[in-house]
Amino acid sequence: MPGGDMKTPLLADSDSDAPGPLPRLPGNPVVGIIGSGDYSRSLAIRLVASGFGVVVGSRNPQRIASGLFPEGVQLRSQREAVDGADRVVFAALYPEHYHTLAGLRDGLAGKVLVDVSNATRLNSGEPSHAERLAELFPQSRVVKGFNVISAWALQAGAHDGSRQVLICSDCCDSKAAVVQLVRRLGFSPVDLGGLAASRAIEEAPLHLFPPWGGPVLVTLLLFLFFYGYNFLRRVLLPYLDHGENNFYQLPLQTVNQTLPAVALVTLALVYLPGLVAAVLQLGRGTKYERFPGWLDRWLCRRKQLGLLSFLCAGAHAVYSMCLTLRRAAGYTLLNAAYRQVKAGVENSWVEQQVWRSDLYLSCGILGLGVLTLLAITSLPSVGNALNWREFTFVQSGLGYAALTLSIMHTLFFGWDFAFSSLAYPYFLPPVFLLALILPCIVLVGRVLLALPCLTFRLAKIRRGWESSRHRRCPRDQEPIEEAPPQNFGDV
Amino acid sequence: MPGGDMKTPLLADSDSDAPGPLPRLPGNPVVGIIGSGDYSRSLAIRLVASGFGVVVGSRNPQRIASGLFPEGVQLRSQREAVDGADRVVFAALYPEHYHTLAGLRDGLAGKVLVDVSNATRLNSGEPSHAERLAELFPQSRVVKGFNVISAWALQAGAHDGSRQVLICSDCCDSKAAVVQLVRRLGFSPVDLGGLAASRAIEEAPLHLFPPWGGPVLVTLLLFLFFYGYNFLRRVLLPYLDHGENNFYQLPLQTVNQTLPAVALVTLALVYLPGLVAAVLQLGRGTKYERFPGWLDRWLCRRKQLGLLSFLCAGAHAVYSMCLTLRRAAGYTLLNAAYRQVKAGVENSWVEQQVWRSDLYLSCGILGLGVLTLLAITSLPSVGNALNWREFTFVQSGLGYAALTLSIMHTLFFGWDFAFSSLAYPYFLPPVFLLALILPCIVLVGRVLLALPCLTFRLAKIRRGWESSRHRRCPRDQEPIEEAPPQNFGDV
């Protein structure tokens, strides 16, 4: 029956954004928390706000400042907290103090003990805190969870189930109980198996964008290479050679000559591993052999490489559109006007140059537009709304379209310059030639793989067919489940 | 009690991105999979990683390559797999081989049989695979599910419940069991009713952006029309008439004159159906008659039309900002400087032209900014965070603001040109006049509908009031639930 005292509403009013407490309702499970520090407080606030009863156990309950814990939370000794909890007890204290709970072993027997600690160092190789807790309390069911939620998110976060809580445990019933609790608190539980996963879960909050490390490094190295090459070819060597002062180009113009090269090569690196994998499968005649480790990792980093390519391409576009804002551009134009008047040239129109500039600008804008569509579908909420066929159409189809347009943009930009000797000062070819090497290899490779004989053979291999050297015994018609037809870009 | 052997953690370590297997824990349900192909393998990997026991049934279990299925998966004959499964059995084989399972009918009786196949053709009119399976196995409960998840997503996808699995079945208990299984595997189940929905579910992965077909076609036709009109009026006819060579304009300038017209007309097409619907409701005097089919479809495509309009407007902005980068612009400026010097004109400032250009640029930037806000709220994650009142404010309020700013941008751009005879070469009006027709009709219509008498009557009709010709008998005060007050843009 409805009852209880429900004084303070939960939604934020104009004076305070913190939810007020609610006392326990008869029938509501009571959750215990051992420890009375900051995390214990945030956890208590969230539990009480979701309608749970909470009893906090501390070694010195009298010393806890009043008003620290929300109304409705009972502050007791550790023993009383463990006994007062119905089933779930949170161990919200430093892992190095776990052994101090030894006296509660019998009280915790049969209860679910949730370990909320984080690891202190990545890859230390030691057993995880949860595993140590499981050894200390063999009669309890230890569940690892909640460590990925910060105290701030517990107190003030949304109740909309969008933030994930990683959970693992060896005991399925306890795990199910904690999963239910997670849902009631407004989070989204993710089950990661047995307690062997606890080390990885404890290290999860220490990661800093783990899949981005390699791609960012590659992009940075490419940038340094092309920037250094441009600096050498256009600034330093002309200066050493005939005292031409081009150092003013360093902040903007040299960067703007570097970014497109980096974007182009990185975009090629997105589609190259797919080709390498296809060639490997064709060569081996089977798809059941695992790829080399480096190829596997490369295949998993394609999304990050693509987004970095889009970032560089977008920055290149913005830098280019700012070229005419520069004083240097103004001075150049004024000097050119002076020379034209002094030379008495009435019309300085060169039709070829006009076509060249309009064509490469047009290809560049179209290529950037297609890359933008690709980047938008990489957003989590948009990507999840696409089915597999739509996703492949965008990532593979539009991706190759973007690569082609970018190559055309670069070729139009180059026009016939590569055939003039002016393009090779100090025997250094222009940057756009260097940048075109890898993308052209990728495009040609993709076209070759589209030849009917190769396409058909590769499709067969991907459906499970194996060349004779891999079949160990004659197979009769083993019905193979029809895997969704795969595109080259999606190995 | 905790037990079992949990060797390999589930989260990706640095050497491998594929989750390792976990053996079955006593108490974990055992799921059966008939078929040993690619999909069966991916399904087994995911099930084992989420703590289920898996027994795979194949006609020739000895011939399955070792190492293909993860550790912990039992490879048995089909009969043994069906018997070994606790309740759920996946039929992971080609639909044309379903009849080969006839001998397992008694073993499958009372069990839940999940059909994971996709349709091969859209709109073929045949019964779905799930319905055929239900006919073959009348004693089993057939559930349609998992076909929208690709093998790749099963193996390597996130466990975060963001990817949807469409499910349908005639038996609610079986459906509930599969829904629970879907959640444990880390997906998000969507219940679509009875087995009659299975045809649609089977066709779901074959769709390629179904709601976008019509709008993209409309936008493309508008583009071709305006591009052809511009080509005729500015390039071809002047060439045929007096040999003026404007062909260099085709890649960039003509496109830049076409895109804004397409964007403007498409934006008007977003708000026109709302006005047509309002007029229909006013004319009929009731809101309970259904709209014509074409109007219903048009109303449902408004979001896609709006996003295409934003795409064209953004491309127009980028093309415009690149206008000064073109060699043609440089030559034009240099030639103009030459002429000014030769004419001895010290100050070529024309105040009117300065105001015109600043005003239309300003309106254009503001209009694009408002369209960007509209596009951002169309993202799934942002749109879902808005309540109905906020969503209407943005889509309707900001939407009409964007339309108004775009019309002002075009009018300022046109300035007084439409009144000069130069604007009508070959009796063809300038493009901006053509593009303005529909948006002005929409804006005027919206203003008319804001007149108090019409607004009041329409609000009454939308609250459920009906004009006398629709009431069939005198109604006493029927309490009508107060529907949220609706804005014109949201029919």
Place this chain on the structure above:
Amino acid sequence: MPGGDMKTPLLADSDSDAPGPLPRLPGNPVVGIIGSGDYSRSLAIRLVASGFGVVVGSRNPQRIASGLFPEGVQLRSQREAVDGADRVVFAALYPEHYHTLAGLRDGLAGKVLVDVSNATRLNSGEPSHAERLAELFPQSRVVKGFNVISAWALQAGAHDGSRQVLICSDCCDSKAAVVQLVRRLGFSPVDLGGLAASRAIEEAPLHLFPPWGGPVLVTLLLFLFFYGYNFLRRVLLPYLDHGENNFYQLPLQTVNQTLPAVALVTLALVYLPGLVAAVLQLGRGTKYERFPGWLDRWLCRRKQLGLLSFLCAGAHAVYSMCLTLRRAAGYTLLNAAYRQVKAGVENSWVEQQVWRSDLYLSCGILGLGVLTLLAITSLPSVGNALNWREFTFVQSGLGYAALTLSIMHTLFFGWDFAFSSLAYPYFLPPVFLLALILPCIVLVGRVLLALPCLTFRLAKIRRGWESSRHRRCPRDQEPIEEAPPQNFGDV
């Protein structure tokens, strides 16, 4: 056992986007709806489509237009509807008519009564509709819910669990039953506690971007201030002083001088409250005293202030890139070319001005790029995928990088102008000087707080240490749960 008649599939076919009805399956719970208006109809459509049985109670069931409610919905009197419902009954009628249901009190005893009404006014101080309903029906369990879902979203919305339904009730069992129902209908339930929360839930759909009110006002005031200052200093006073006509600058140039100032000050306002809070904690020597209300609210509005700053910065970038498109820019260049030719100057290159312009453009583009990364991580779907460490790295680390780059952009733009007397017409300093005041204070403050002594002390305080004046009794080693190490930007 499977049975029932499942005629119409649920997914949209090409002719109709509305789902058809499904008759009730034996075993499916029956839900009752009192009221037969628009909302009742939408609710019935959704319930039937999710496989529930529905009985609608109306005072005059015969007068309901045929075809209004979907097939399978039973239209009965109110008494029959209440009796026919298994457990849950929706009260889909106007709150002012609740008293007319008094006669159903005994029929509703023990059943779950769901109140779906919205409040009509914000902050009216009256008891909520749900509380009045609970008083009228003390034997029923009143649950507040569904009012945030509009009729349109019920009929045509996605079944993907992304739209939230706020729920509250004093009775936990009833709340759990409604939560289950919400999930089956394809929504995402959010539990907000007891019935005291119903007032806030009823007002929820009336809010219009509540957290944005203050930040938008602040940004608007800053814009008006800087625009007025620029107008005074550059347009009005020169006009009154010596008749210089700069009014053409008002639409675009003055706006473009205002936007960067607004963006810079707003960005400083994002990081200032964190510094104030840190100083307060250092001064007080404890973190357990609550912040003043204004500081709390300011800290909660930082995300909105940051997004507004990004909006202004992006608009400033677009306005700047359009500067060369203006006729005024063309005329200025032509006049300058004329003067240069007349003066016989062959090379007007000024190296300092070239460096200045390239440097400030470069810093501006980099700053905008970093702000874009910040804005992208503010999207709900992206932000939820980051763990706490990554989120702090982006928001705090990249945030201060953006602030630094923006300050450098402004300083390079200013160059040495501030030291010239030309910069102070009418004793008014240039805008960029005014705009730099607050950001420089923030940056200097942040650098000061990074001094080892202050950092160490603040970290201690944030771990729970208190200075002696706050400790009321000697504490022994109270184990404190290790809270995640917090960055200054994340109080």
